[in-house]
Amino acid sequence: MTTTAENRSSLLLDPSFMARLDQLDLVSRKLLAGKMKGERRSKRRGQSVEFADYRNYVVGDDLRFIDWNIYARLDKLFLKLFLEEEDLSLYILLDVSKSCDYGNPNKALHMKRVAAALGYIGLVNYNRVNIVALAEGIVAETGGLRGRRRVSQMIDFVSGLEPTGQSHFGEACKRFALAHRQKGVCVVLSDFFIKDGFENGLRYVAGGKYDLFCVQTLSPQEIDPDLQGDLKLRDIEDNDMAEVSITQPLIKKYKANLNAYCLAMKEYVTRRGGTYLFTSTAVPFDTLVLNYLRERGLLG
Structure with a gap:
């Protein structure tokens, strides 16, 4: 790793934190069999070198996997089972639209750190990791990375992302889904401030x-x-201006609308079998990863 890469790495993940991430792995509630071999394993009929068990032969099974030595002794047909490894694909959809370049602590930096941490966990556990940056479309993506040796490449990619453009979230997700048909864990990191919902x-x-x-x-x-008083507010993405008189009743209405919007998204995601988590950049990203994402079942 070059000095530049080391500096970029330390901005997102320091070595002591990465050592703690080494103890974690991704958890999926669904069967996510990939095309390449990883470290998740299940008993299957196959040609892996690691023997697992036997089961009775049934018509239609591949004759190559019959144990003829047992047949010679017992006059019964048994099929060899092997531990065939399963691969888990991790897709991280990272919002890099301009609305994310806001706040103290900054939203974009917070989400980039979470993305880098999840990418690291996926890589060191030999899962297939693809980080996809979204704004007006798919801005950039890593492609399928695998293995610890790809960590510096992944961190360089995330470090180099800068907030840009408006959020055309619907179009970006559509392009992603059409291009990535492999099953996997999909983590969307965004403020979800999307004009079209x-x-x-x-x-x-x-x-x-x-x-x-x-x-x-x-x-x-x-x-x-x-905020209070008469203000001119500018949309950070499209530069639209609005003159607003900020009053306490208006602030109260804003908070109620924001809460309703977040609740509606939570219900939408959970009804479809997904998991929703709301967080603030005031929550340290390491706490989010090590505590909250473990509690919600993404990491184990």
């Missing part, structure tokens, strides 16, 4: 082939705005 995008990744986890990340300033 979250449903237009989540419908492509909720249910079916993906084990969906949505992590909505907002800043403390968005959750509890400290």
Whole structure:
């Protein structure tokens, strides 16, 4: 790893934290069999070198896997079972639209750190990891990375992402789903401030082939705005301006609308078998990963 890569790595994940991540692995509630061999294993009829067990032969089984030595002794047909490894694909959809470049602590940096941590866990456990940056479409993606030797490449990719453009979430998710038909765990990291609504995008990744986890990340300033008086507010993505008189009743209505929006998204995701988690950038990202994501069943 070059010095530049080491500096980038330390900005996202420090060595002591990565050592703690080594103890974790991804958990999927669905059967996610991949095309390449990983470290999840199940008993199957196959040609793996590691023998597991026997079962009775039934018509239609492959004769190559009959144990003829047992047949010679017992005059019965038994089929050899082997431990065939299963591969888990991890897709991380990372929102890099301009709305994420806001807040103290900054939303974009917080989500990049979470993405890097999850990517690291996937790689060291030899899962297939693909980080996909979304904004007006698919901005960039890592492609399928595997193994610890790809960690620096993954971190360089995440470090180099900068907030850009508007969020065309629906179109971006549609393109992702069409291009990635392999089953897997799909983690969406976003503020979900989407003008055309979250449903237009989540419908492509909720249910079916993906084990969906949505992590909505907002800043403390968005959750509890400290504003008052007559202000001109500018949309960070499309530069639309609005003159607003901020009053306490308006702040109260804003909070109620935000709560209703988040609750609606939680219900939408959970009804389709996914998991929704709301967090603030005030929550340290390591706490989010080591505690909250473990509690919600993504990590074990």
